[in-house]
Amino acid sequence: MDYKDLQAFLAISTHLHLGQASQQLHMSASTLSRRLARMEEEAGARLVERDSSPLQLTHAGELFRQHAEHTLESFQQLRSAVSTQVSDLSGSLTLFCTVTASYSFLADLLARFRERYPNVELRIHTGDAADAISRVQSQAADVAIAARPDVLPEALSFKTMAPSPLLFIAPRGLNTVPQLARAEIDWSQVPMVLSESGLGRTRVDRWFAARGMTPHIYAQVAGHEAIVSMVALGVGVGVVPELVLRNSPMASRVRVLSVEPELEPFAVGLCAATEQLQSPLLQALWKTARL
Amino acid sequence: MDYKDLQAFLAISTHLHLGQASQQLHMSASTLSRRLARMEEEAGARLVERDSSPLQLTHAGELFRQHAEHTLESFQQLRSAVSTQVSDLSGSLTLFCTVTASYSFLADLLARFRERYPNVELRIHTGDAADAISRVQSQAADVAIAARPDVLPEALSFKTMAPSPLLFIAPRGLNTVPQLARAEIDWSQVPMVLSESGLGRTRVDRWFAARGMTPHIYAQVAGHEAIVSMVALGVGVGVVPELVLRNSPMASRVRVLSVEPELEPFAVGLCAATEQLQSPLLQALWKTARL
DNA sequence: CGACCTATTGCATTTTTTGCAATACAACTT
DNA sequence: AAGTTGTATTGCAAAAAATGCAATAGGTCG
Numbered sequence: 222m223d224y225k226d227l228q229a230f231l232a233i234s235t236h237l238h239l240g241q242a243s244q245q246l247h248m249s250a251s252t253l254s255r256r257l258a259r260m261e262e263e264a265g266a267r268l269v270e271r272d273s274s275p276l277q278l279t280h281a282g283e284l285f286r287q288h289a290e291h292t293l294e295s296f297q298q299l300r301s302a303v304s305t306q307v308s309d310l311s312g313s314l315t316l317f318c319t320v321t322a323s324y325s326f327l328a329d330l331l332a333r334f335r336e337r338y339p340n341v342e343l344r345i346h347t348g349d350a351a352d353a354i355s356r357v358q359s360q361a362a363d364v365a366i367a368a369r370p371d372v373l374p375e376a377l378s379f380k381t382m383a384p385s386p387l388l389f390i391a392p393r394g395l396n397t398v399p400q401l402a403r404a405e406i407d408w409s410q411v412p413m414v415l416s417e418s419g420l421g422r423t424r425v426d427r428w429f430a431a432r433g434m435t436p437h438i439y440a441q442v443a444g445h446e447a448i449v450s451m452v453a454l455g456v457g458v459g460v461v462p463e464l465v466l467r468n469s470p471m472a473s474r475v476r477v478l479s480v481e482p483e484l485e486p487f488a489v490g491l492c493a494a495t496e497q498l499q500s501p502l503l504q505a506l507w508k509t510a511r512l
Numbered sequence: 513m514d515y516k517d518l519q520a521f522l523a524i525s526t527h528l529h530l531g532q533a534s535q536q537l538h539m540s541a542s543t544l545s546r547r548l549a550r551m552e553e554e555a556g557a558r559l560v561e562r563d564s565s566p567l568q569l570t571h572a573g574e575l576f577r578q579h580a581e582h583t584l585e586s587f588q589q590l591r592s593a594v595s596t597q598v599s600d601l602s603g604s605l606t607l608f609c610t611v612t613a614s615y616s617f618l619a620d621l622l623a624r625f626r627e628r629y630p631n632v633e634l635r636i637h638t639g640d641a642a643d644a645i646s647r648v649q650s651q652a653a654d655v656a657i658a659a660r661p662d663v664l665p666e667a668l669s670f671k672t673m674a675p676s677p678l679l680f681i682a683p684r685g686l687n688t689v690p691q692l693a694r695a696e697i698d699w700s701q702v703p704m705v706l707s708e709s710g711l712g713r714t715r716v717d718r719w720f721a722a723r724g725m726t727p728h729i730y731a732q733v734a735g736h737e738a739i740v741s742m743v744a745l746g747v748g749v750g751v752v753p754e755l756v757l758r759n760s761p762m763a764s765r766v767r768v769l770s771v772e773p774e775l776e777p778f779a780v781g782l783c784a785a786t787e788q789l790q791s792p793l794l795q796a797l798w799k800t801a802r803l
Numbered sequence: 804c805g806a807c808c809t810a811t812t813g814c815a816t817t818t819t820t821t822g823c824a825a826t827a828c829a830a831c832t833t
Numbered sequence: 834a835a836g837t838t839g840t841a842t843t844g845c846a847a848a849a850a851a852t853g854c855a856a857t858a859g860g861t862c863g
Contacts, residue, residue, distance in 0.1 A: 295582070
């Protein structure tokens with residue numbers, strides 16, 4: 222039994238849905254299923270009632286949830302009580318991060334980092350993904366949570382935390398975008414809502430170029446988040462990373478189109494100047510990211 | 513952080529000696545060292561003071577020990593409270609086991625098994641290792657904890673739990689056995705204390721045969737445990753599995769001789785009739801053994 | 804009955820763990 | 834002071850475990 226298992230179980234008992242829990246945990250549903258099976262094996266009892274959807278905790282499961290909660294809290298408390306690597310480091314780090322990444326990665330990362338290095342002042346800037354890399358290059362930020370660019374500038378280092386596919390999304394209503402109704406979609410006619418710039422835009426442009434077309438751009442916006450909203454309103458088809466879609470309140474108003482070939486997925490992670498990686502502050506953050 | 517880590521840490525804090533703790537845990541010292549390092553990493557503090565021998569827990573280590581103790585106990589309690597696989601199985605199993613194995617393996621195995629299958633009546637026979645296999649073959653026992661024979665009889669299955677080298681031991685005093693004092697030992701002259709029969713004896717005989725000699729047998733005894741005592745008394749050189757030596761109160765009165773080539777090590781584990789393995793009772797025991 | 808949604812399993816791949824041997828380090832001994 | 838012993842730690846190759854994808858199974862809802 223691993224503390225990761227305990228966390229996983231808490232996620233399961235919150236969502237009561239393996240697929241959703243697995244997303245929160247950044248792992249596949251099959252992995253989570255197997256972890257759960259192993260937990261049940263080790264606990265010696267069925268913890269989750271699978272007969273129904275949503276899932277339901279058994280009595281044993283409820284007891285186990287309490288055990289997990291209590292144990293993790295106890296460990297958390299222990300860590301903050303004894304962390305000695307604490308006071309050594311101080312200074313400040315400027316971290317740039319997209320709004321979306323701030324939902325899914327930033328919280329975890331910061332919680333761990335602040336606990337260990339409370340004396341490090343963190344300045345967090347949120348903004349558009351397209352800016353992330355340039356902010357690091359221009360030293361406006363020490364580190365960014367961003368998607369890995371196709372070619373990483375020589376002076377930068379990158380550490381992937383999770384992949385996120387790049388998706389075509391359309392309004393849910395089938396006839397909102399009439400160009401999609403045809404059997405063979407003529408993509409050059411489909412109104413697109415795209416980022417003004419950045420990696421996502423580059424990949425979309427390349428995808429169209431590979432088909433010998435240019436996209437019919439209906440709107441260009443700064444920031445992926447707005448794309449979901451505009452698509453939900455029915456103005457056209459958009460392209461966003463899965464991570465953005467998942468965290469959008471509009472997610473249920475749009476649908477994902479499967480296209481062939483797929484756009485190359487994003488790899489979301491930490492990015493910093495290689496040279497700066499020697500600095501204790503950055504090393505600390507780098508190390509914190511993997512656990 | 514893994515529950516195995518917690519157990520490992522308890523062992524460390526008991527022995528305050530990695531080598532000893534690692535033996536109790538059936539793992540190598542290097543493994544334990546790395547596990548400890550990882551625990552410290554995850555806990556965010558040094559847990560054990562290495563500057564001295566015996567080791568010493570730091571303050572953080574003491575807190576962590578309490579956390580580990582409490583967590584394991586809580587989990588233990590949870591398991592016994594919810595174990596549902598309990599009532600299904602009932603019946604009886606006859607287990608044969610050497611005295612020595614009863615120290616190092618039986619306790620763990622039984623604890624886990626009884627917890628899950630309290631309705632299974634276990635009849636435990638302890639006796640000499642040499643009998644173990646034949647007891648299973650003759651169905652006098654359903655299963656045995658024994659060393660794996662050179663050629664496993666066709667009808668039997670074996671599951672290794674841990675290896676244990678076969679060692680030459682001599683009295684600590686250098687001149688108690690004068691034949692050992694020479695630069696080149698003439699093994700045919702050394703008085704030996706050997707098992708009457710069994711795998712250990714077979715291997716010793718073979719070792720001598722490979723050198724074209726027969727051993728000079730001073731005493732033959734039934735059961736390895738007595739060999740250690742006799743050797744400690746100074747009557748001659750004996751051969752016992754490391755497991756026996758480790759658990760013997762006489763261990764400090766003897767020393768291990770390094771010989772070339774080494775005797776083939778024992779593989780200690782469970783042994784049962786393959787056919788019987790279909791039985792739910794035996795399957796249960798088999799499964800319990802691996803965790 | 805079929806379409807759909809969710810969890811589970813087979814399998815190839817990647818990641819992690821492990822033990823052995825070599826090394827490092829400290830306390831004693833000579 | 835140099836060597837010896839007893840201990841923990843690290844490099845490295847082998848073994849074991851975890852993981853994701855794709856296929857499958859087991860439901861429920863229309």
